[in-house]
Amino acid sequence: MSAADLSLALLVIAVATWTIAARGLYPAVIGFIAYGLLLALIWVRLASIDIALTETAVGSGVSGTLLLRAAARHRGKVAIAAPASLTVKIVAALLSAAVSLAVALALLLPPGPAPSLAAAAIADMPRVGLGNPVTAVLVAYRAFDTWLEAVVLLLALVAIWSLARGPSWTGTPVIWGKAAATPPLTLLAQLLAPAGTMIGIYMFWVGADAPGGAFQGGAILAAMWLLPMMARLIRPPPIEDLWLRRSLIAGPAVFLAIGLAGFATADAFLAYPKFYAKPLIILIEAALTLSIAATLTMMVAGPQQESEAP
Amino acid sequence: MSETDLFGLCGAGLVGLGLFGLIAEGLPLRKILAFNLLGGGVFLIFGVVARRGAAAGLAGDPVPQALVITGIVVAFSATALAVSLVLRLLDWEEAADPSQPGESGEAQS
Numbered sequence: 518m519s520a521a522d523l524s525l526a527l528l529v530i531a532v533a534t535w536t537i538a539a540r541g542l543y544p545a546v547i548g549f550i551a552y553g554l555l556l557a558l559i560w561v562r563l564a565s566i567d568i569a570l571t572e573t574a575v576g577s578g579v580s581g582t583l584l585l586r587a588a589a590r591h592r593g594k595v596a597i598a599a600p601a602s603l604t605v606k607i608v609a610a611l612l613s614a615a616v617s618l619a620v621a622l623a624l625l626l627p628p629g630p631a632p633s634l635a636a637a638a639i640a641d642m643p644r645v646g647l648g649n650p651v652t653a654v655l656v657a658y659r660a661f662d663t664w665l666e667a668v669v670l671l672l673a674l675v676a677i678w679s680l681a682r683g684p685s686w687t688g689t690p691v692i693w694g695k696a697a698a699t700p701p702l703t704l705l706a707q708l709l710a711p712a713g714t715m716i717g718i719y720m721f722w723v724g725a726d727a728p729g730g731a732f733q734g735g736a737i738l739a740a741m742w743l744l745p746m747m748a749r750l751i752r753p754p755p756i757e758d759l760w761l762r763r764s765l766i767a768g769p770a771v772f773l774a775i776g777l778a779g780f781a782t783a784d785a786f787l788a789y790p791k792f793y794a795k796p797l798i799i800l801i802e803a804a805l806t807l808s809i810a811a812t813l814t815m816m817v818a819g820p821q822q823e824s825e826a827p
Numbered sequence: 828m829s830e831t832d833l834f835g836l837c838g839a840g841l842v843g844l845g846l847f848g849l850i851a852e853g854l855p856l857r858k859i860l861a862f863n864l865l866g867g868g869v870f871l872i873f874g875v876v877a878r879r880g881a882a883a884g885l886a887g888d889p890v891p892q893a894l895v896i897t898g899i900v901v902a903f904s905a906t907a908l909a910v911s912l913v914l915r916l917l918d919w920e921e922a923a924d925p926s927q928p929g930e931s932g933e934a935q936s
Contacts, residue, residue: 522830526837533841533864537848542856549860556867559834563878564886568870571896575903580863583903587856587910591917601851609850617843624835624872633880633888640883650885654893666897673904677911682918732900809900816907819914 522562529555542588549584553577566728567651570720574736575813582743583817646795648726655730656798660787664776667769667805670812674765678756681820687757688821698748706748713741721806725795731768731802735809742814753814756821761811768808772801835875841868855913859906866902870895 532555536548553576560569601609638650638658645657655663681688698706721734745751754761775789775797782790789797845865852858873891880888 518828518830518833522833526833529837530840530844533844533867536860536864537844537852537857542854545857545860549863552864552867556871559837559871560874562830563834563874564881565874565877565892565895568874568892568895568899571899572867572870576863576867576899580903580906583907583910584856584860587914590914591854591856601853606851609847612850613843613847616846617839620842620872621836621839624839624875625832627879631876631879631888633882634890635880635885635888636883638883638889639885650889651892651896654889655896659890659893662894662897666901669901670904673908676908680911680915730896732896813903816904820911 525555525558525562529559542591543585546581546584546588550577550581553581567649567730567733570728570733571736574733574740578740579736579743579813579817582740586817586819644791644794645789645798646725647798649724649728649730651728652724652730652798652802656801657789657794660772660776663805664769664772664787667772667808670809670816671765671769674812674816677816677820682822687755689755690753690815690818690821692743692746692753692818698750702748703750706745706750710741710745713737713744717741717806717810721802724802725799731805731809735806736813738806738810739813739817742810743817746814746818753818756815761815764807764811765815766808768801768805771804775801831875831878835872838868838871838875841865841871844868855916856910859909859913862909863902863906866898870898873898 529552532548532552536545536552539545539548553572557569557572557577560566560572635650638654641658642648642650642653645653647653647657678686717734717737719734720729720737721731722729724730724734746753776787779786779788779790782788782793842865845861845863845868848861848864849858852861873895874887877887877889877891877895880891882888
């Protein structure tokens, strides 16, 4: 354990405490974004670069954008529920401390050596033609989980759309009110979006052999789509747009089609035929990247509103 | 104490902090924030277990690592849905009681 590790751990705890204790909602959300970035550094220290990228892009970046937007809309409005009384706070603090203590003891006194599937994961990697074991777990060994996850994302988006004010399943999400974009934001969107799009595509492509993949790449692409939207350079698409709908279902649909084809070509659902595993996995990852980018973008954009004047 | 133990303790502390926030905070959006802190702690604990499972030349067990990636993305989608529900609830409260100081014009824009 180095001094850097210790200060990193203490800093994460301090920022998390700030997120809970901050008076305003806005500072709390800023604290949460910093918390995500610091957590990503811990992931690097734990040699999990794939998770560090996901935490930065999704856990801190896209979540932070969503929560900042919500905090901005919340400003000046009354609380729906009153804060807890002092008694409740004391009981909650004791309970939380007890839970923390129990978890810490379980971690410091493990019942035996940690279980590991690393050897099994490595053994089959040549067969699926991938160099990144985490990607191999995601799209080959535990492909069913990943497919279900893509469907969960889609269902969550459908649920968000169903919360629209109007009765209709058409309309355009509204991003950040009507205020004009500031010149620095416009410049940032113009400069960053093209470069960031390249980085997002690269991150998906390199995911087969190095840290990266569909989730990290898709999240970066979502950010690069949201940025010009916030800068008013482009408008969010109407939710009934055919190309949007196709992008949203591309990932789960391609995944399912190749999975079903596995019955004929490899004798099992979501199994890949021997010599075509890698091209099929890249195809699935490409479709997933597109769908994840579109889904995350539309989730942050929020429910649609019917256009008042065309 | 090794670095994995240290980060494990950090994860345990985050779970406690998040749990406290989830119970003690009044504002729904702050409960959502606390819930995400809690989730970060759980993921971190799982990551420590993955790091301890280092074998076969890998720095960590890739199976828990992949599950954490799945978890982060699913936690985001749950957060997005929860935030949309809270904002919709605010709309309702305003519509029910127009005397509140909310700027419904901003929300409509």
